[in-house]
Structures are given as structure tokens and as C-alpha cells.
Amino acid sequence: MNAIVLPTLDIRLERIRLNWVLAALAAMLLPHLLYLPVWVTAATVVISGWRLAAAYRGWPLFSRGARIVFALFAFLGVFISYHTLNGPDAGTALLTLLAALKLMEARSLRDYFLLLVIALFIGIANFLHDQSIPLALYMIPALWLTITAQLNIAHPDTGQSFSLSARTAARLLLPALPIAAVLFLLFPRVPGPLWGIGLPQQSGVTGLSTSMSPDSLSQLAQSDAVAFRVRFTGTPPPLSKLYWRALVLHDYDGTTWHLGESSWVLHQQLETRGTPITYDITLEPNNLRVLYALDLPVRIPDDAFLSTDFELGTHQPVTELKLYKVTSYTDYSYGIGLPAWRRQRDLKLPDGIDPRARALVKQWQSASTDAAQIVDDALTMFHEQPFRYTLQPGAITGDNRIDQFLFDTRRGFCEHYASAFVFLMRAAGIPAHVVVGYQGGTQNPLDGYYVIRQEDAHAWAEVWLPQRGWVRIDPTAAVDPARVDRGVSQALPANELPGYIFRRHPWLNNIRNTWDAVDNGWNQWVLAYGPELQERFFTRIGLHYGDWGELALVLLLLVGALLAGFSLLLWWRHRPHPGLPVIRAYARFCRKLAKYGSPRAAHEGPLDYAQRIKQRHPELATQIDAITSMYIQLRYAEMGDLKKFIALVRDFHPHSS
Amino acid sequence: MFASLRATLLRKARLWAWRRQGPDGQQITLARRRVYILPTRQGLLYGLTLFVMLLGSMNYSNSMGFMLTFLLAALGLIAMHACHANLNGLTLAVGKVDAVFAGEVARFHIRLFNAGRTHRPGLVIGAEAGDATVNGDLDAGEHGDIRVPLPTRRRGWLVLGRLSVETTYPLGLFRAWSWVHMEMRTLVYPAPAAYGPPLPQPAEGYGSGRPNDQGDEDFSGLRSYRAGDSPRHIAWKVSAREQMLLTKQFTGSGEQTRWLDANLLPQFNPEQRLSILCRWVLDAHAQNLHYGLRLPGESIAPGSGDAQRERCLQALALFGTDPSSRDTAT
Numbered sequence: 001m002n003a004i005v006l007p008t009l010d011i012r013l014e015r016i017r018l019n020w021v022l023a024a025l026a027a028m029l030l031p032h033l034l035y036l037p038v039w040v041t042a043a044t045v046v047i048s049g050w051r052l053a054a055a056y057r058g059w060p061l062f063s064r065g066a067r068i069v070f071a072l073f074a075f076l077g078v079f080i081s082y083h084t085l086n087g088p089d090a091g092t093a094l095l096t097l098l099a100a101l102k103l104m105e106a107r108s109l110r111d112y113f114l115l116l117v118i119a120l121f122i123g124i125a126n127f128l129h130d131q132s133i134p135l136a137l138y139m140i141p142a143l144w145l146t147i148t149a150q151l152n153i154a155h156p157d158t159g160q161s162f163s164l165s166a167r168t169a170a171r172l173l174l175p176a177l178p179i180a181a182v183l184f185l186l187f188p189r190v191p192g193p194l195w196g197i198g199l200p201q202q203s204g205v206t207g208l209s210t211s212m213s214p215d216s217l218s219q220l221a222q223s224d225a226v227a228f229r230v231r232f233t234g235t236p237p238p239l240s241k242l243y244w245r246a247l248v249l250h251d252y253d254g255t256t257w258h259l260g261e262s263s264w265v266l267h268q269q270l271e272t273r274g275t276p277i278t279y280d281i282t283l284e285p286n287n288l289r290v291l292y293a294l295d296l297p298v299r300i301p302d303d304a305f306l307s308t309d310f311e312l313g314t315h316q317p318v319t320e321l322k323l324y325k326v327t328s329y330t331d332y333s334y335g336i337g338l339p340a341w342r343r344q345r346d347l348k349l350p351d352g353i354d355p356r357a358r359a360l361v362k363q364w365q366s367a368s369t370d371a372a373q374i375v376d377d378a379l380t381m382f383h384e385q386p387f388r389y390t391l392q393p394g395a396i397t398g399d400n401r402i403d404q405f406l407f408d409t410r411r412g413f414c415e416h417y418a419s420a421f422v423f424l425m426r427a428a429g430i431p432a433h434v435v436v437g438y439q440g441g442t443q444n445p446l447d448g449y450y451v452i453r454q455e456d457a458h459a460w461a462e463v464w465l466p467q468r469g470w471v472r473i474d475p476t477a478a479v480d481p482a483r484v485d486r487g488v489s490q491a492l493p494a495n496e497l498p499g500y501i502f503r504r505h506p507w508l509n510n511i512r513n514t515w516d517a518v519d520n521g522w523n524q525w526v527l528a529y530g531p532e533l534q535e536r537f538f539t540r541i542g543l544h545y546g547d548w549g550e551l552a553l554v555l556l557l558l559v560g561a562l563l564a565g566f567s568l569l570l571w572w573r574h575r576p577h578p579g580l581p582v583i584r585a586y587a588r589f590c591r592k593l594a595k596y597g598s599p600r601a602a603h604e605g606p607l608d609y610a611q612r613i614k615q616r617h618p619e620l621a622t623q624i625d626a627i628t629s630m631y632i633q634l635r636y637a638e639m640g641d642l643k644k645f646i647a648l649v650r651d652f653h654p655h656s657s
Numbered sequence: 658m659f660a661s662l663r664a665t666l667l668r669k670a671r672l673w674a675w676r677r678q679g680p681d682g683q684q685i686t687l688a689r690r691r692v693y694i695l696p697t698r699q700g701l702l703y704g705l706t707l708f709v710m711l712l713g714s715m716n717y718s719n720s721m722g723f724m725l726t727f728l729l730a731a732l733g734l735i736a737m738h739a740c741h742a743n744l745n746g747l748t749l750a751v752g753k754v755d756a757v758f759a760g761e762v763a764r765f766h767i768r769l770f771n772a773g774r775t776h777r778p779g780l781v782i783g784a785e786a787g788d789a790t791v792n793g794d795l796d797a798g799e800h801g802d803i804r805v806p807l808p809t810r811r812r813g814w815l816v817l818g819r820l821s822v823e824t825t826y827p828l829g830l831f832r833a834w835s836w837v838h839m840e841m842r843t844l845v846y847p848a849p850a851a852y853g854p855p856l857p858q859p860a861e862g863y864g865s866g867r868p869n870d871q872g873d874e875d876f877s878g879l880r881s882y883r884a885g886d887s888p889r890h891i892a893w894k895v896s897a898r899e900q901m902l903l904t905k906q907f908t909g910s911g912e913q914t915r916w917l918d919a920n921l922l923p924q925f926n927p928e929q930r931l932s933i934l935c936r937w938v939l940d941a942h943a944q945n946l947h948y949g950l951r952l953p954g955e956s957i958a959p960g961s962g963d964a965q966r967e968r969c970l971q972a973l974a975l976f977g978t979d980p981s982s983r984d985t986a987t
Binding site: 088109110113114117120121123124127128131135136139143147150151153154155157158160168172173175176177179180183184187189190191319320321526527528529530559563566567570571573574575576580583587635 | 698699702703706709710713714715717718719720721722723724725726727728729730731732734735736738739742745746772773774775778779792794798800825826827828829
């Protein structure tokens with residue numbers, strides 16, 4: 001295509017393309033600014049500004065050398081920032097810098113189109129961080145803008161205004177929606193992943209981690225982000241039984257509890273009593289290889305496994321919303337026979353620290369060596385001494401942290417109590433370990449789901465007692481029974497928790513519940529739509545899941561029918577113009593004048609044309625005026641007598657008059 | 658290698674289209690079955706992008722990723738239909754075309770008409786034989802006049818040949834096009850020689866032999882000004898009144914006939930001869946001379962004015978070409 005264009009026109013077209021591509025990139029990048037390193041954003045903004053100045057002020061473009069240097073620094077910078085070039089985060093940063101690099105040299109239609117493609121990739125990468133309703137809502141206008149940009153970049157010379165091209169883009173996007181919906185529902189989903197998933201490093205997931213130090217849970221409790229949602233199949237158990245087990249921590253180093261070495265193969269014996277409780281969990285991404293389940297899970301999803309400590313493990317970190325079904329028994333005993341290595345591990349303490357705590361244990365032991373009695377002694381101490389349950393425990397430093405907590409500060413959150421309790425038990429020769437997870441939850445009256453937030457994060461202890469096996473002891477409950485009976489929000493001073501304002505104002509709480517129900521519906525029906533839900537959906541509409549031939553046929557038919565519908569719409573839009581007879585008659589009038597020696601020039605409007613002919617042939621003035629004014633009336637105001645107009649043109653004979 | 662493969666495929670496709678469509682006459686409305694469509698290079702890149710996005714969405718089991726991918730895929734399909742509809746139903750009609758001298762660019766006037774209610778932006782029209790294209794937008798119910806340029810090299814008939822009407826509107830992902838074979842041609846005169854022997858002198862016996870007063874005596878009337886008319890002959894007063902330039906015409910009793918004879922140029926090859934004769938015809942016409950043209954086996958009786966110029970140039974243009982094609986010249 002060698003359309004001959006003047007250089008000035010070329011510059012104008014380039015500016016149009018540049019403006020639009022920058023708008024599209026900005027729209028797609030905006031949500032990433034939360035995650036991108038500042039230098040990436042800054043570099044992109046500076047280069048965009050320079051490129052604009054080059055287009056408008058005639059600044060020089062970047063040389064090839066400058067581009068190569070920039071590319072090298074970009075790779076190096078990303079590697080330094082992320083320690084990898086892989087995964088969604090480093091990938092997004094690289095894509096952004098690639099867009100900046102391409103902007104440096106963008107000139108041709110192909111360059112700008114490539115930039116649009118990069119914008120689309122940056123756009124889809126947004127969903128790796130967040131698939132919430134607000135982001136989805138944001139992406140609608142962002143995508144609209146990008147498609148409008150594509151329209152203007154492909155055809156900058158059609159001179160369409162912003163609103164006209166935006167309307168054209170909407171006319172393309174709206175009919176695409178039903179087709180996209182059909183593809184979303186019917187396109188076969190395979191269980192991922194196809195290749196390794198780079199763990200999002202800075203994706204800002206708040207949640208449990210694989211260790212517990214002082215402050216780790218109290219910090220988590222500052223967040224009212226949803227951790228997971230639960231729907232019970234039968235009657236929900238009472239709040240005090242809702243201990244959501246996540247991880248069991250065995251190793252203590254003086255400040256922090258760790259997972260320690262674990263053995264996934266040796267199962268401990270389990271006895272269950274009472275009725276099983278079955279429930280569905282919608283787990284928000286936690287970036288851990290662990291699912292949460294009610295103490296203690298028995299029947300578990302196919303893609304999970306039970307650890308020897310009855311943790312529910314997965315092979316991949318949970319980076320996307322996950323739906324699963326579990327059956328648990330809240331009445332159980334496990335691990336009655338305790339192997340020596342297990343006893344050893346759960347008795348280990350760092351040497352030499354916390355002498356006062358050890359002395360206290362000695363004192364208890366002098367009264368009674370019965371394990372149950374010592375457990376009782378510890379709980380009684382927590383209950384009767386002035387211990388406080390609070391999110392603001394104050395700083396505890398130094399080597400003897402347990403001593404400081406037990407004898408000096410006496411203020412703490414669940415992790416302090418669990419940690420100190422397990423220490424005391426181990427000092428007394430009773431095998432014990434820390435369990436972290438969540439406790440409680442709030443039922444949303446609108447959809448019946450239990451919502452468990454990060455503020456419900458909890459830590460408790462399990463001690464091993466002869467003949468009874470592992471027994472859950474929650475020292476926090478001894479300090480403040482309300483924590484377990486009525487939830488964390490009732491136990492803590494009202495202003496310490498993030499959801500404080502919702503509890504003060506019931507109407508706000510109603511809004512929150514509504515939003516939560518909407519969000520949950522979005523999770524259940526849109527985000528969680530994967531192989532399992534698709535199978536259920538197929539069964540419901542009478543398709544045979546797994547019969548790909550049948551599915552392909554149905555897909556083809558449905559998409560074909562929708563496209564045929566769109567073709568009809570196009571036909572309707574292109575149907576003959578109502579002014580067609582008028583236009584034909586006027587064209588006939590012009591032909592007659594052309595034969596008479598005065599053809600209408602392409603640029604001439606009807607009025608200009610009439611003016612010119614009248615000057616040349618004054619004798620035709622009345623007829624020309626009549627025909628022209630009638631034409632304008634009929635054509636643009638759509639009023640007047642068409643038959644009379646056609647007759648006028650028919651009887652117009654310039655030669656004879 | 659790809660370029661040659663592409664050229665071969667294109668040739669075959671054109672032949673195939675010609676066979677199934679046939680000639681188009683004076684006017685043609687593009688029907689659905691003759692508007693062809695294929696993805697552009699950008700369209701292929703877009704397709705690849707969608708595929709990568711699909712893989713990414715599968716890998717991360719990302720529902721919104723699937724949603725965006727499918728929406729963009731559906732958008733591509735919709736854009737394909739919109740692109741096709743942008744040409745479908747467009748009417749083209751043969752307009753006029755002026756004869757040109759070899760080496761000039763012939764401009765074929767084509768009239769476009771959009772009978773529908775929706776505007777048709779981004780139309781690109783070009784002749785297969787040319788390398789330049791014309792862009793056009795047509796509003797709903799609008800006529801448009803475009804001039805398709807076609808470079809000329811040789812004298813004789815220049816047939817417009819295959820015209821391609823195409824569009825990548827709206828998103829540039831697809832190119833819809835139609836091949837139109839309308840009957841349209843123009844005469845290409847030989848290129849007038851830039852340098853050459855001067856006009857031959859009037860032949861003995863054809864006039865009274867006054868070389869310097871070339872029929873300036875008797876005023877015979879006015880005609881409209883033509884480039885090359887001497888300013889001395891312009892009727893300034895009348896021109897001012899009529900708002901157009903008019904040239905005084907004279908029929909001198911001493912009008913002399915000059916024979917522009919190919920035999921006067923034995924030292925040139927045939928095409929050069931035609932070129933020089935063409936130059937002579939133009940000069941003689943510009944000087945309002947009375948002249949005739951002699952070609953081997955053909956001669957044009959002496960005369961003057963536009964008609965004479967036309968006759969002579971046509972004879973030069975078609976000299977030695979197939980006589981059957983010459984029949985259609987008139």
C-alpha cells in the first residue's frame with residue numbers, strides 16, 4: 001500500500017496513533033501501579049513523555065544505541081528487583097518496559113499495533129493479581145478505550161471524533177459479549193497448570209505464613225480481608241467448635257515457631273465420634289500449599305492429601321480461588337499411641353532460655369506430676385493472674401521472651417498465649433505443639449455463608465495426654481472465654497479491630513453483608529468456574545461431559561447462530577437509505593446539467609453547485625432553485641413531496657429552455 | 658520464497674475470481690459472494706496473542722483471563738463481519754477518463770455510491786496495474802467521485818483492468834476486498850519528444866507562400882482560450898465581459914498547410930518518429946496552424962482546431978496497433 005500522503009499529514013496521523021496508544025497503555029497499566037516497582041513506572045512515564053515531545057516539539061528520537069542500553073538496563077533492573085525474569089510479576093514489569101522500549105522507536109502502523117497487543121497483555125495480567133468485581137468493572141471502560149484506540153490506530157485518517165469512534169467500538173464490543181459468554185461457559189476447561197506457576201512475590205496476599213512469631217497473627221488481625229467462606233450442608237456446629245486447622249508448628253527457636261521436618265506418610269490413628277459435618281469452602285488465594293479444614297478433616301478433596309498432623313496439603317500453592325468439599329468430625333481423638341520420635345520432637349526446647357518459666361513448671365511439678373493437672377495449672381494461671389487479651393501487647397525483646405510475657409507484660413494476642421503454653425508444657429515433659437489457623441466466623445444472613453476473615457486468625461495448642469492422645473487446649477479461651485464463644489470482635493476492645501465501624505453501625509453492616517453476598521456469588525459462579533463446575537453445568541443442560549465432538553458441534557452452532565444474528569443486524573444497518581429515490585432523482589438532475597456542460601465537482605455541495613450554475617446560466621435560475629431547495633428539504637429534513645420532485649427533475653431540460 | 662509463493666497464490670486467486678465473476682460492465686454493486694476476506698498481518702498477530710492469552714488463562718486457571726480472552730476472540734469475529742459488511746452493497750460506476758501522453762498518470766474517474774444507511778469509512782481503491790491507491794469515506798446515501806491513478810508507459814489503449822476495492826475497517830484485523838472488472842479504457846498518446854527537428858515548412862503549392870503572416874488577416878470569430886494561444890490574439894474586452902478568456906480566430910486567405918510527415922524523419926526509429934510527430938502536432942495546434950499528418954499507409958487530411966488535434970493524436974496513438982481494437986476507438 002503506497003498511499004501518497006503529504007509529510008504534514010503523516011505527522012498528524014502519527015500524533016493520533018501515539019496519543020491513542022498511550023491512552024490504551026495507561027488504562028491497562030493503572031491497576032498494576034500498586035505492584036510495579038516505582039522505577040519501572042517512572043521509566044515508562046519519562047519515555048512516554050519524551051516520545052510525546054518528539055512528536056509535538058520535534059525532539060530527536062532515541063538512537064539505536066540508546067535503545068539497546070535501555071533494554072539491557074531493563075532486564076538487569078527487573079532481575080535485581082525480582083531475582084528472576086519469570087512469573088507474572090517480573091513478566092508484567094518486563095512487558096511494561098518492553099512497551100517503553102517499543103515506544104522509543106514506534107513509527108509504523110505495525111509498531112503501534114504491537115504496542116496495543118502489549119497493552120492487552122498488560123491488561124490480562126491485572127487478573128493475576130486480582131479478579132474482584134471492582135477490577136472487572138474497571139476493565140470494562142479500559143477495554144472499551146483500548147478498542148477505540150485500535151480503531152483510531154488502524155484508521156487515523158477517517159477523522160472520526162472521540163465520541164463517534166467510541167460509539168463504533170461499543171457497537172463492536174456489545175455484540176461480542178454474548179459470544180464471549182457462550183465461549184466462557186462451553187469452551188472446555190482443563191485443570192491447570194500447564195507449566196510452572198511463578199509465585200507472585202509482591203501480590204500483597206495477607207494471610208497465614210508457615211511460621212509464627214510474636215506479632216504475626218496480631219498483625220494479620222488488623223485486616224478484615226476475607227480468608228475463606230464456608231457453607232455447611234447440615235446444621236452448623238456452634239461457634240466455639242469452629243477451629244479451622246491450617247498448619248501445625250513443631251520447632252521453636254526462642255522467638256519463632258516453625259513447621260519443622262514433617263513426615264507425610266506415617267498416619268496416626270484416629271477415632272471419631274458423633275455426626276460428621278460436611279461443608280464447602282471457597283478459599284481465597286493464600287499462596288500456601290495448604291487448605292483449611294475444620295478440626296479434624298476426614299473426607300478430603302481428590303487433589304489434596306492429609307499430613308500426619310492432619311493438615312490438608314496440596315501439591316501447588318493456592319494462588320487462585322479454590323472451591324472444595326470436606327467432611328470433618330469435631331469429636332475425635334487421635335494419636336493415642338505416640339512413637340518415640342514424635343514425642344522427642346514435641347518436647348524439644350532451646351537450651352538455657354526462659355529460666356523463670358522453667359522454675360514455675362518445677363513448682364507445679366512438685367505439687368503433682370499428672371499431665372492433666374499441669375495443663376490445668378497453666379490454664380488456671382492464665383485465667384486468674386491479670387493476663388490481658390489484646391492486639392497491642394507492647395514490645396517484647398531479648399532472649400527470654402516467654403519469661404517477659406508470663407511475668408512482666410502479661411499482655412498478648414493468641415500467638416503469645418499459645419507459644420507460652422506450649423513452652424510450659426514441653427518444659428513439664430508433656431509433648432505439645434502449636435496449631436495455627438482460624439477460629440470462628442460470621443454468618444452472612446443474606447446467603448447463609450460463613451465468612452472467615454483474616455482477623456479471625458488464631459493459634460492454639462495441642463498437648464498429648466496418655467490414653468487420650470492429642471487434645472486441643474486453647475489458652476486464649478482461659479484468658480478471655482468470649483474469644484471462642486462469641487468471636488474475636490466481642491473479645492477485643494472494640495476499637496482495636498478493623499471492622500469496628502461496621503459493628504457500631506448496623507446499616508453499614510447490612511451494606512457490608514450485601515456486598516459480601518454479591519462478592520461470594522461472583523466467586524462461586526464466575527471465578528470458580530472450572531472443570532468441576534463446567535461438568536455440573538453440562539450435566540444440567542443435557543450435554544455429555546467429555547464428548548468433545550458433541551461439544552464442538554454445540555459451540556459451533558451457538559457461535560454461528562450469534563454471528564448470523566449479528567450479520568442480520570449489519571444488514572439492517574446497511575439497508576437502503578430512505579432518501580434513495582431522492583438521491584437518484586438529484587443525480588439525474590446533475591447528469592442533465594453535466595451533459596449541458598456544467599458537471600458537479602466532487603467537492604461541491606448542492607447549494608454551491610446551484611450558485612455556480614445560476615451564474616453561468618441565469619435563465620435556469622428558477623428551475624435550479626426549485627429543484628435544489630426541494631432536494632435539501634427531502635434529503636436532510638425528510639419532508640416534502642417526493643413525486644413532485646421527481647417530476648420536476650424529469651421535466652428539467654436545460655437545452656430547450 | 659514466501660513472496661513468490663504469495664504472488665503465485667494471488668495470481669491463481671485473481672484468475673479464479675475472474676472466472677467466477679466475469680466482466681462487470683459499466684456499473685456494479687458488490688454482492689456478498691464476491692467480497693472476499695482474509696486476516697491481515699495484524700490480524701494474525703492478534704490471533705497469536707489470543708492463543709497465548711488462552712494458554713496463560715489455562716495455566717493460572719484464571720476465570721477473568723478466560724473471560725477477557727473470549728471477549729477479544731468474539732470481538733475479532735464481530736470485526737470480521739463488520740469489515741465484510743463495509744464493502745458489501747457498495748456500488749461502483751464507470752466515470753470519465755481523459756486521454757494522456759505516455760509517461761503521464763492516467764486518472765480514471767470512478768463513481769462510488771453508498772445506498773445504505775451506514776457510512777463506509779476506510780475504503781481503499783486501486784488498480785492492479787498501478788501502485789498507488791485512493792482512500793475514501795462514504796457517508797450514508799452519498800455519492801463519491803474518485804480518480805484512480807494508473808501510470809502509462811506505452812502509447813495505445815490503456816485498459817483500467819482489474820480494480821481492487823478493499824477495506825480494513827474497523828479494527829485493521831481483516832482485509833475485505835473485491836475485484837472489479839469494469840469496462841474502462843483510455844487512449845495514451847505517444848510522449849511528445851522533448852527535443853527534435855523544428856516544424857516542417859509549409860509545402861509548396863499548398864498556400865500562397867507567406868511564411869510570416871500565418872493567416873492573421875481575417876477575423877472569423879471567437880473561441881475559448883487554449884493553452885499556447887498567443888496573448889496577442891486574446892480578445893481582452895470580450896473576455897472581460899464574458900468572464901472567460903476568448904481567443905480571436907482568423908481564417909487567412911493565405912493559410913498554408915504543413916504536412917507532418919513521418920518520411921521527413923528517416924534517421925529516427927519508428928517510436929521516436931511518432932514522438933516527434935506528436936510534438937509537431939502539439940506545436941502546430943498551439944500555433945493554430947493548418948496541418949495534416951502522414952504516416953506510412955495512413956494519412957489525415959489537413960485541418961486545424963481541437964478535432965484535428967484529436968484525430969492526429971489518436972492516429973499516432975494507435976499507429977501500427979491491431980486494427981480490430983482500432984474499430985472500437987471511435
